[in-house]
Amino acid sequence: MEKVNIAEKLSTFDDHWSPRIIGQLNGQEVKIAKVKGEFVWHDHAEEDEMFLIIKGTLKIEFRNKTVTLNEGEMLVIPKGVEHKPIAVEEVHLLLFEPAGTKHTGKVDHELTQKNKIHL
């Protein structure tokens, strides 16, 4: 049972769209990621997903609207809802989602992470 300093963990990597696992509880995972540019349209059939912005501004496009998240803001995206994150400048974020959730859902894309990374 060790504490985790989020900024310190964020300082250990630089690649984009490649979440790292920094905590696990009740079958859920806490992840951090750095993102920049446009991600791919996807949904998570069985998993609700939460974004919490640590630094920067993240736009999340939905089929019927766009939500803009700034530092200290969070959004829960219910399962099955298609979304596409866009970061004009680099964004640091924290994710809560069930263990095993794939970041591109069922979409196989060049950005799809091949293996889990634990920090």
Next chain:
Amino acid sequence: MEKVNIAEKLSTFDDHWSPRIIGQLNGQEVKIAKVKGEFVWHDHAEEDEMFLIIKGTLKIEFRNKTVTLNEGEMLVIPKGVEHKPIAVEEVHLLLFEPAGTKHTGKVDHELTQKNKIHL
């Protein structure tokens, strides 16, 4: 599906040791709380619990050690592990735990919250 600004939600209340629910996903709840002083020794028999510090310094006493959490630091407390949070000065924190988790576990204390509060 609306975004949540954590600082804005924190500004809506001042009482201590009374968590507010600001998000729900996958059977889990995201809560915020302001705490000051000593809480009661307790554990959560079936629930892992995560603390993330938004502001201030929180000490968490365990039977065999004390962990000090500063802003931007988090800790997962596994189910069944007794703990006692202590905030010398006011602390703002975010909690992540299964829906229905009682903040004093099975302990009935004057600080025990009687009803859920959603923001």
